[in-house]
Amino acid sequence: MKKAFLLLLCSWSLFGAEVLKVSSNAKLLAVSHDLTRRWQVNDKLCVMKNDKPEVCGTVIKVKEKFCILKLKKENNLIARGDKVVFEVSEKKAVILVQPEVVSSVPAVLSDPFHLLSIGGAVGLQIIYPSLHFQRIIEPVFSLGFMPSYLNIQSSTKTLTSVSLLATFNFYPKEFFKEFWIMAAGGIAIMSTVSGGGEQQAAPFQSLLTIGYRFKLNQQFVIGVAGGVQYLKDPKFVGLDLNGTGFQPLGLADFGVNF
Numbered sequence: 001m002k003k004a005f006l007l008l009l010c011s012w013s014l015f016g017a018e019v020l021k022v023s024s025n026a027k028l029l030a031v032s033h034d035l036t037r038r039w040q041v042n043d044k045l046c047v048m049k050n051d052k053p054e055v056c057g058t059v060i061k062v063k064e065k066f067c068i069l070k071l072k073k074e075n076n077l078i079a080r081g082d083k084v085v086f087e088v089s090e091k092k093a094v095i096l097v098q099p100e101v102v103s104s105v106p107a108v109l110s111d112p113f114h115l116l117s118i119g120g121a122v123g124l125q126i127i128y129p130s131l132h133f134q135r136i137i138e139p140v141f142s143l144g145f146m147p148s149y150l151n152i153q154s155s156t157k158t159l160t161s162v163s164l165l166a167t168f169n170f171y172p173k174e175f176f177k178e179f180w181i182m183a184a185g186g187i188a189i190m191s192t193v194s195g196g197g198e199q200q201a202a203p204f205q206s207l208l209t210i211g212y213r214f215k216l217n218q219q220f221v222i223g224v225a226g227g228v229q230y231l232k233d234p235k236f237v238g239l240d241l242n243g244t245g246f247q248p249l250g251l252a253d254f255g256v257n258f
Contacts, residue, residue, distance in 0.1 A: 017084045019047060020066055021139040023113065023175045024257055025218035026076045029057070029069040030139040031084045039067040044087035047071075047078050054078065056087045066139055068113075074218070080173075115176045117223065119253025121148060132253060134169055134176070142169045142176075146184060157194045157239065163205055164189070171213075176221055176257045180211045192236050201234035207249055219258065225251040 017039075021030035029047070033039055039059050046053035047069075055075040061068035069084070115134040120127050130148035137143055144167035152159040165186035172179055185206040192199050211225025229249040233241065 117253040117255025203232035
C-alpha cells in the first residue's frame, strides 16, 4: 500500500492532470488529461487534497482536451486546480510510470451537460417571456438557443414578435454558476396589424449581457443579468417602435441543469 501511494504521488508530480471545472451539483468535474496519455471512459480517478485522495470517481465522458469525472459522492471542497491521479486501487496506476502514445484520433464526447431555463426579459420597454437552452462545449463555454415572445395590443393596433437568438455563454468559475457573460444574435419575426392592414418583417436582433447565476441546490439555479440590446428598425408604415436601435436590457430566469 505504501508503494502504491508513493507511486501515486510520483505520478501526480510528473504528469499534472488537474480539475478545470466543477459542476453546480459538486459531483461532476472537467479534468485535463495528463502529459502521457488520454483518460478513457471508466477510468477510476481521485482528486488530491493535502497530498491525500479527497474523493474518487469514474470517467464518464472524454473529449480531446479534457474528460468528465463523475464523483462517488458530492464534495464541495473540490476546486479548480486540484490535482487528479489514478485511484490507488486501480492497476492502471502503474501505467503512469511509462509514457503512452496518444492516439491521433479525437476522443468522442457523449451528450454534454445542459441548462434549461425559463424567465423574462425587460426590453422594448416591456416585459416578455423567454426560454433558454444551453449546452456545454468546453470547460468554460456553452452554446445556446433562446426564443422569446412579445405581444402588444391596443384598440387599433397589434404587434406580435417571436425572437430566435443563438447564444454564446462564458462561465469562468463553474458550470452554469456564478459570473456569466452572454452574447446573442438572431432575428425577430414581427407582425403588426393596424387599420385593417398587416405588415411583416424579420429584422436583426442582438444582445450582450453580464450577470450572475445563484445556486439553489444541486440542480436548480437563478440567473440575473443586465446589458444592452440592439433591434434593427423594421420600418413599419404608420407605426413607430420605441424599442429599436440600442436599448438597455435586463434578464432574470430560473433553470435546471442536467
